[in-house]
């Protein structure tokens with residue numbers, strides 16, 4: 001109890017200063033999601049301008065009662081939307097629940113489609129539905145250009161049965177894949193905004209091999225105990241902005257992997273969960289590189305990790321030009337961690353002679369409370385020591401009243417400003433402060 005009170009006392013003092021001065025503009029709750037104004041019924045409805053069309057899935061046979069299989073109706077509406085020219089709006093109306101089975105939604109549309117989800121889309125509860133299908137996908141969009149998904153509604157993965165069958169929940173279960181609720185693959189100029197994603201089977205939202213993505217005003221929610229329910233997963237994607245979102249799940253709030261670059265994350269509230277992760281990179285000796293990432297403005301609460309870079313032994317490639325700044329943490333277990341010995345397998349991982357290089361990583365203006373004594377941990381590999389680490393204005397105190405400390409192994413860098421815990425490397429004026437945004441403005445298209 002005494003320890004807990006200590007954490008709260010520290011937390012209170014720092015929260016007071018921090019929230020009042022820095023975070024208040026960021027952390028007010030999301031405004032109520034807008035619902036779409038219903039329009040009169042007819043199968044294809046033209047709005048004011050010539051090339052704007054609205055398609056209601058109900059007009060294509062969707063019942064929206066949560067029981068009827070509405071998949072076919074969605075596919076039919078999409079097919080029409082995709083074949084027309086101009087701006088097409090496909091609407092899942094407010095107040096209804098649409099049961100949608102695993103779907104594969106292809107692109108190369110003539111139109112620019114907006115998917116307005118104002119109601120709720122739910123997945124089948126029973127994993128048996130996926131028999132003979134790809135177990136990794138539920139709502140799978142690929143090859144679509146200029147798609148916007150919005151509408152203030154909810155996408156519910158109904159993941160409970162998948163979680164119960166996970167080998168991470170019960171080690172007697174065999175390990176098998178589970179679906180990502182919403183996947184966008186090879187999409188360009190994509191916007192996903194003003195939606196709630198809940199209880200995904202595995203990851204909630206994944207961008208793979210996409211370009212120019214904006215994800216904003218999202219609420220991603222799943223129990224802290226749900227396995228592998230990452231919030232937003234960014235893989236092999238270039239030019240991503242994630243902002244103004246709340247993520248509370250059982251795994252990484254945001255994970256950035258596999259040849260991604262120009263990623264800009266701002267105003268994120270994260271936790272519970274496993275924090276914001278770069279990686280894991282280099283699994284099974286892969287060559288992978290993540291570069292030009294800025295995380296600017298995040299609140300992490302009760303997370304297992306804070307800001308993390310994790311790589312496997314034996315991989316190759318690079319994690320570089322990464323800046324974390326303006327971060328407030330509360331009760332975070334590994335607030336700042338670089339781990340080049342990451343090993344998430346049942347068998348122990350051997351040390352190897354190659355590693356993913358970790359270079360030019362900055363941590364600036366980071367404060368709050370740590371649930372572990374080692375508030376800063378840089379565990380870098382002998383094969384490829386970390387270079388160009390930079391710390392400035394860090395204040396991470398213990399939740400439990402003791403001192404916090406830094407751990408370094410094969411970590412090289414510099415530090416400036418006020419630093420607690422004291423860093424392992426020396427203070428210097430000859431510092432390398434990343435200027436990620438300047439030389440890598442995400443160049444996101446007009447939002």
Ligand SMILES: *[C@@H]1O[C@H](CO)[C@@H](O)[C@H](O)[C@H]1NC(C)=O
Pocket residue numbers: 069071072101
């Ligand atoms: C639901 O509809 C889709 C699309 O028509 C179909 O592929 C699927 O088999 C249906 N599922 C069930 C359980 O009827």
Ligand SMILES: *[C@@H]1O[C@H](CO)[C@@H](O)[C@H](O)[C@H]1NC(C)=O
Pocket residue numbers: 170171172173
């Ligand atoms: C794990 O699964 C086994 C076999 O299905 C079951 O007997 C056991 O009770 C489960 N354990 C837990 C902790 O749920």
Ligand SMILES: *[C@@H]1O[C@H](CO)[C@@H](O)[C@H](O)[C@H]1NC(C)=O
Pocket residue numbers: 025026027028029030031217243244245246267269
């Ligand atoms: C930060 O994000 C929240 C939603 O999580 C939003 O309500 C708030 O307005 C955002 N703040 C700024 C400054 O954009």
Ligand SMILES: *[C@@H]1O[C@H](CO)[C@@H](O)[C@H](O)[C@H]1NC(C)=O
Pocket residue numbers: 236258259286287288289
């Ligand atoms: C990353 O990109 C490199 C070079 O383009 C390629 O060789 C490598 O296979 C990619 N890695 C993955 C995991 O996609």
Ligand SMILES: *[C@@H]1O[C@H](CO)[C@@H](O)[C@H](O)[C@H]1NC(C)=O
Pocket residue numbers: 004007302303304331333371
């Ligand atoms: C700190 O976070 C852990 C989860 O990482 C949670 O179990 C614990 O209750 C939290 N403690 C406080 C004081 O909030």
Ligand SMILES: *[C@@H]1O[C@H](CO)[C@@H](O)[C@H](O)[C@H]1NC(C)=O
Pocket residue numbers: 349350351382409
């Ligand atoms: C790998 O190397 C690190 C650092 O030298 C060492 O602490 C660790 O014990 C080694 N692990 C194995 C499995 O040899």
Ligand SMILES: *[C@@H]1O[C@H](CO)[C@@H](O)[C@H](O)[C@H]1NC(C)=O
Pocket residue numbers: 318320321359360388432
């Ligand atoms: C790291 O920064 C140094 C100094 O600015 C630069 O010379 C080097 O090329 C950078 N490394 C990477 C991988 O960007």
Ligand SMILES: *[C@@H]1O[C@H](CO)[C@@H](O)[C@H](O)[C@H]1NC(C)=O
Pocket residue numbers: 401402403
């Ligand atoms: C914390 O560090 C200070 C200064 O190094 C030392 O005097 C004090 O004993 C430490 N407290 C604990 C609980 O280790």
